């Protein structure tokens with residue numbers, strides 16, 4: 001049987017790291033099994049869903065390298081939900097309810113006041129045909145609930161182990177609203193059944209939904225997927241991550257020039273106790289991936305971990321991975337990468353070595369730089385003789401430390417900071433080095 005997983009974002013905002021983890025793990029489950037990964041846009045909430053969020057979500061997934069094999073949009077699948085709804089209604093498993101939102105709120109308040117859980121009391125099930133006719137006559141339009149079975153709903157969860165949800169503690173879920181639109185809970189179950197989804201990996205905030213969705217899928221006569229519910233990610237304050245949390249948004253990492261692999265490496269291992277591997281693309285995470293290694297305790301997401309992994313990743317990135325992006329030659333990349341936070345920074349150092357530049361020279365350093373020019377080795381480039389040059393200059397000038405190195409760096413690069421000078425000198429012709437020491441644009 002083909003393994004089919006799905007990532008089902010609601011396009012009500014941009015992706016945050018919690019969403020990315022869900023997308024990645026579903027992608028890995030599918031790819032590891034040679035199966036299919038479906039992107040499903042859960043836009044049943046018409047008011048909060050926005051087309052620009054769909055575009056941004058797809059763009060972020062592409063940036064991450066999480067390609068999908070199929071794509072579906074819930075707002076385009078109305079007839080499929082209608083057919084499923086009819087089937088449940090004909091089977092007597094969907095029933096009309098007439099309470100207003102205020103009446104439901106009052107019912108919950110009464111239940112809480114008497115110490116009972118706020119579970120829908122099924123009063124609509126007790127309505128007779130006559131009662132319903134009267135309500136209809138008054139102009140009341142029903143919403144619909146799915147009748148949960150009486151027996152507890154159980155499944156083996158790939159992360160949480162045996163789960164058993166007593167249905168007495170859960171309200172019969174609303175599946176269709178007064179305006180005939182369907183709810184996320186229903187559409188998702190119908191889609192998982194219709195798309196033959198075999199594995200659902202998602203956050204543990206969905207556990208109660210899962211119980212109801214399993215019951216709906218069974219009622220539709222379809223096989224129930226395997227489920228895995230991951231503990232939620234917490235921010236550094238110990239609070240849950242939300243879509244509004246800027247720093248945990250994918251956009252923030254992209255803007256800072258973080259490699260997608262750094263984010264993926266951290267998210268693939270967070271909560272497993274394994275060290276995050278430095279991989280350039282998600283395929284590198286397939287080997288050894290196992291859902292069973294995820295723990296059940298909530299985990300803290302630390303953006304610094306991504307930053308550290310990013311550094312490790314950039315320092316080891318092979319030329320093929322950056323060739324298109326950085327516009328430097330292979331030898332230069334090999335020498336410079338260990339000094340970069342972002343691959344794109346290589347371009348500025350490349351220009352500095354290959355294009356004329358106005359040197360920065362302080363008035364007190366003129367004589368010293370003349371000495372440096374006099375002592376400049378004849379080798380071209382001068383890099384192999386760098387140590388000898390510096391030793392000779394140190395003796396001749398009686399300078400050391402910052403007084404020795406900073407004027408050289410300023411003359412050669414016009415900046416106070418940067419990669420080690422021998423690295424840059426490897427890629428600069430001797431004539432350029434000499435010109436800059438003498439204060440010329442070179």
Ligand code: GLU
Pocket residue numbers: 008009010042184188201202206
């Ligand atoms: N649209 C839901 C969400 O973003 C999908 C959950 C699911 O069914 O996996 O939470």
